[in-house]
Amino acid sequence: MSFLLKSECELQAIIAQMSLKEKIGQMNQLIVSHENIEEKIMAGDVGSVIIINDEDIERSSQQKKLASQCSEIPLLVSTDVIHGYKTIYPIPLACSSTWNPELVEQVAYHSAQESAADSTDWIFAPMVDISRDLRWGRIAESAGEDTYLNTVFSRAWVEGIQKSGSVAACVKHFAAYGAAEGGRDYNSAQVSERMLREVYLPPFKEAIDAGCKTLMMAFQDLNGIPASIHPLLYKILRQEWGFDGVIISDYNAILELVEHGVAENLKEAAYLAIQAGIDVDMMSNAYSLHLEELVLEGRVDEALINASLMRILQLKQELISEQNKTVSNRDDAKLALQTALESAVLLKNDKNILPLNKQPESIALLGELAADRASLLGTWSFLGEPENTDSIQEAINRKFSGSAVIYNDAQDRAKALDIAKQCEKVVIIIGEQACMSGEAHSRSEPGIPSAQLELLKALKESGNEVIAILLSGRPLILTEAELYCDAILLAWHGGTYAGDAIAEILAGDFNPSGRLTCTFPRSVGQVPLNYNHRNTGRPVLGEGITQFAEAYKSNYIDQTNEALYPFGYGLNYSQVEYKDLKILEPNIKISECLQVEITVENTGSHDCSEIVQLYVRDLVAQTARPVKELKAFKKVDLQAGESRSVQFSLSSEDLGYYNWDNQYQVDAGDFDLWVGPNSKSNLYTQFSLEK
Known part of the structure; x- marks a missing residue:
């Protein structure tokens, strides 16, 4: 009888026949290019592998075949399909700015199907961490600051990824990873249990209610205990919510228990992780090296391993049994363009300078980002194809074919200013390169680069009307830049078809409809700044409390409490x-x-x-x-x-x-x-x- 057709009792029988080493092998996950990986697969020491680049794709297919020759238990191939696979969609923060969960569900489905066409079974997405700190680089992967909105998009991503049944979603990072102190990635988070339940956990619960098959634990310590072994989190997951899917560590997180200072060595880290309930060890080799020894010493009950193994086998059975089913036709290009269009947010439009309804005689297109294809793709797009992505410069040249579009990378500011003087319209591309946001890319001063700011100021002082296109993986501090712009279109890192979307919006072929899902503060000193704060006993609105003959309120003495652009904000070309x-x-x-x-x-x-x-x-x-x-x-x-x-x-x-x-x-x-x-x-x- 095929592995795919076995009942739970028959799976139990398989487990009973497996050696302890074979069981532990199913709990071990390594990258496709790991040293001696094929030998490890043949020895039954690997249960799943991770794709991280183009070279891994064909190798992973071969590894699947190799595993099938050695065992009836299939090898799973996993990867991070965060906002697309080859076709790259806007970053998740941009996707949430569409306020269109039906569209995002389609993005998730198309992305999953494109990756499954190669060899992917398991996708490490969605990330549903609430994020209220623009300094944190991984805010790019979130749906912003609001719990309800994150909950809505959590379901949309999960249902889209798992729509065909042949790919598993992995909701992450459990929990409060986005509350990192100082907005510094991997940093400690101090969050009360009530705040956890009220703010940070609902998107995870929604993902599980939507049928999410797997879950990834967070890196950081939560109130002094690493989240990956936090007893409260496992109590909530397994006991309260009844989650019976696979729990996986994040990359190398079990080894990092040593760095956290809660485990003396990798063996003790493995002990803590299996006791806490981690089913799959991603990249630490902690289980592979030490779990058998811990069982033989009597410190770990083999029943814990059997329970994890059952969850893993059931996951594999569900996924592999669905792989030959027919899926619907996809039009990735059309969907990617539509998502880029709907995600763009018009932040400013003085005197209705946009849209450019008629072909201007000439357009000065300024800024090196205008020719930067890779930066349109944003973070977590390592399988994307910049060579198949049109730059903003190319898209604007095509859309405004009747205009003289003069491009200047603005390295020579005097030349850029001279070009701007000669042209009817000035469009400048500002913001972040893709490498400025994402994992391990926190910024203490998340504004636009100083050279861009200086050029904006010079353009305004020269009397130009300035149309700014903002590329970004996070909210940015725009308080000064905004003064020098007549219009600002936030295009985020909008993916493979971002250039076309920007050109269509400039031309008036699409009326921008995106709305912010994160507050844009006036300064870093206001951070964290979110719309749904509490009133305090001395609110800034109202008379406050008179003390020592003055009104004492919860405010700054050097700046307003108000955001530059509030949550939910966005303009369009109408009223x-x-x-x-x-x-x-x-x-x-x-x-x-x-x-x-x-x-x-x-x-x-x-x-x-x-x-x-x-x-x-x-x-x-x-x-x-x-x-x-x-x-x-x-x-x-x-x-x-x-x-x-x-x-x-x-x-x-x-x-x-x-x-x-x-x-x-x-x-x-x-x-x-x-x-x-x-x-x-x-x-x-x-x-x-x-x-």
């Missing part, structure tokens, strides 16, 4: 009016649903898509509640002059919180409610929950 906000029944029972309606009207001359956002505040609770919390949103298409009614329905479960005992509860009481285009919405009403 949308919000009116007639009403709650159908403002006093409802806890068992009932709240029904909300609002009218949105496109009063401009361009068709547009509007992200209608609903926020709530619980006025009195056992624990202090945020000043606003996103609870729902809808993306609405509006033709020029069109008016539409938008409805929302909230259940009482949407309005609960974690109490002193870390139990979820819903209280009767009064709530504020806002609906509008961003988190600073002021169209407001109230409602009450009654027992």
Whole structure:
């Protein structure tokens, strides 16, 4: 009987016949190019491998065949398909700026299918770490600062990756990895249990509820205990949530228990990891070298290994049995372009300088990023193909074929200024190269490079109207740069078709609809700055507390508390009016649903898509509640002059919180409610929950 057709009892029988060394081999994961990897596979010492470059793809296929000759248990091939495989989509932070989970589900599906066509079975995505610190490089992989929005996109990524059944998603990093102190990657996180449950854990729970098959533990220590062996996290995962999928360490994380200072050596690290519940050791070789010895010494119960092995075999059985099923046709190029279009955020557009509705006589295209194909792909695109990516320069030349587009990399500022004087329009590409964000790429001063800032200032002082295209893997400090720009289009690191998307938006062929999922602070000194902060006992709004004849408030003496661009913010080429906000029944029972309606009207001359956002505040609770919390949103298409009614329905479960005992509860009481285009919405009403 084939391995694929075996029942759980038959799998138990296989496990009973395996040697201890063979069992442990299934728990060992190595990169495809690891030293003596083929010999290790033949010896049954490797259960899964990792692709990290193009050269690994063919080798991994050969390794699968080799494993099949030595054992009926298949070898799994894994890789990081973070925002595309060969076709690169916008970075996840940009994808979340679409506020379009259906589109992102398609991105995840297409990416998974493209990688599966080579040899991939297991994808290390999505990353659902809440991130509120723009200094942290891996904010590029997140859906931003809001728990609800991360939860929505967590489900979309998981369901997209696992749609065909032949590829497993791996939600990561459990948990609070994005809370690294100082925004420094791998750094400690200090997070209370209530904050964990309220802010950081819901996207993981949603991924598991969506059927995510595997989960990766975080690197960092959490309140002094490395997350990979944290007893609270495993209690929540296995006991409370009933997660029965495979848990994997992050790259080399078991060995790093020694560096954390909680294990004396690799053997003790292996002991801590298996006791904590890690099923698969990624790259540490801790299990391979020491687990058999620990069992023979009587320190580790072989039943722990058998339980991990059962989870691994069940995963392999599920994935391999689905691999010959037909999948739908894909149009990766069209989807990648659409995602790049919808992810772009128009931050500024003074005097409606954009779009360039007619072909200008001449365009000065400035900045070395305009010719940089690789930087369009962003972080985690090591299998992407810059040579098959059109640069912004090439895309603009094609779109504005009737204009004289004069490119200058701006290394010679005087020449760049001279070109700008001669041209009707000035477009400058600013921001980060791909290598400036991502894992291990934290920045203490995340602004645009000084040379770019100086050129912006010089252009403005020369009297030019400046259109800036911003490439970035994170929110940036734009407080000074913004002063010198008449328009700013945030295109993020938008992937293989980012250049075409930018050109279409500049030309007015697409009306930008992206909205920020991260606050843009005015300075690093404000960080962390998120819209859903708590009020404090001395809030900055209102009269404050008079003490020593002065008003003492929770503010800075040298700067406002307000963001440069708030969460949910974004402009388009039209104008949308919000009116007639009403709650159908403002006093409802806890068992009932709240029904909300609002009218949105496109009063401009361009068709547009509007992200209608609903926020709530619980006025009195056992624990202090945020000043606003996103609870729902809808993306609405509006033709020029069109008016539409938008409805929302909230259940009482949407309005609960974690109490002193870390139990979820819903209280009767009064709530504020806002609906509008961003988190600073002021169209407001109230409602009450009654027992």
